[in-house]
Amino acid sequence: EGTGPIWLDDVRCQGNELSLLGCPASPWGVTNCQHREDAAVVCAEPFQLRLVDGPGRCAGRLEVNRAGQWGTVCDDGWSRTNAVVVCRELGCGVARAVGDLPWGRPRFGPGTGRIWLDDVRCQGQEGTLQDCAHRAWGHHDCTHQEDIGVVCQVWDPPLPLWGSWWPGRAGSS
Numbered sequence: 001e002g003t004g005p006i007w008l009d010d011v012r013c014q015g016n017e018l019s020l021l022g023c024p025a026s027p028w029g030v031t032n033c034q035h036r037e038d039a040a041v042v043c044a045e046p047f048q049l050r051l052v053d054g055p056g057r058c059a060g061r062l063e064v065n066r067a068g069q070w071g072t073v074c075d076d077g078w079s080r081t082n083a084v085v086v087c088r089e090l091g092c093g094v095a096r097a098v099g100d101l102p103w104g105r106p107r108f109g110p111g112t113g114r115i116w117l118d119d120v121r122c123q124g125q126e127g128t129l130q131d132c133a134h135r136a137w138g139h140h141d142c143t144h145q146e147d148i149g150v151v152c153q154v155w156d157p158p159l160p161l162w163g164s165w166w167p168g169r170a171g172s173s
Contacts, residue, residue: 001035009033047130049089051150053108058092058152061108064116064129066137071114074142077121083150085122085129092152110144118142 009031013023045067054060062073083095118140122132 002038003035005029006031006033006035006038011039047128049086049129051086051090051092051108051152052111054149054151058087058090058154059108059150061111061147061149062086063111066114066116069114071116071138072111072144072147073120074115074118074140075146075148076140076142077119078148079122081124082120082122082129082132083152084124085126085132086150087152089128090152093154094152096151096153108147108149111147112144114138115140115142115144115147 007029008020009026011020011023011025013020017023045065048065050063050065050070051057051060052063063070064073065071080095087093087095116137117129118135120129120132120134122129126132
C-alpha cells in the first residue's frame with residue numbers, strides 16, 4: 001500500500017496510448033479510492049534472441065536473453081517447427097529443412113554460460129519463441145554439446161537479367 005495523495009482513479013486505457021496520462025480517467029486528484037486499492041505494474045524485459053557463430057545473422061547457434069544474460073537453447077525435442085518460429089521472429093525467411101543441409105542437424109559449436117531453454121515445443125503459429133511451450137527458464141538436462149543451431153533460408157530478390165554488367169552480354173567485361 002502506498003501513502004499520500006491518490007492522483008488517478010477509474011483509468012480506462014485501450015492499449016494504444018503513449019503513456020498512462022493519455023488514458024481516459026476521472027479528473028486528476030478526484031478519487032473515491034483508498035490505498036488498499038493501489039494498482040501495481042511489473043514490466044517485463046523485451047524478449048531477445050540471436051543466432052551466433054554462423055556465417056551470418058540468419059544461421060548460427062541459437063541464444064536467448066533472459067534477465068540481461070545471454071544463454072543457449074538445448075536441442076532436446078527440437079523440431080523444424082521451432083526453427084520456423086525462430087526464423088520468422090528474426091526476419092530471416094523460412095527455416096531450412098534438416099534434409100536440405102549437407103551435414104544434418106546444424107551445429108555451430110558449444111556456447112558458454114547459462115542454458116536457458118530445453119524441451120521447446122512450438123505449434124508454428126507463435127509470433128515469438130517465448131510463446132512456445134518449454135521447461136521452466138534455466139531448467140534442463142543438457143550440456144553445451146547439445147546447443148541447437150538454426151539455419152534460415154533468406155529469400156533475396158533475384159538479380160535482374162539485363163544491363164551491361166551481366167556476364168556474356170555485350171558490354172560486359
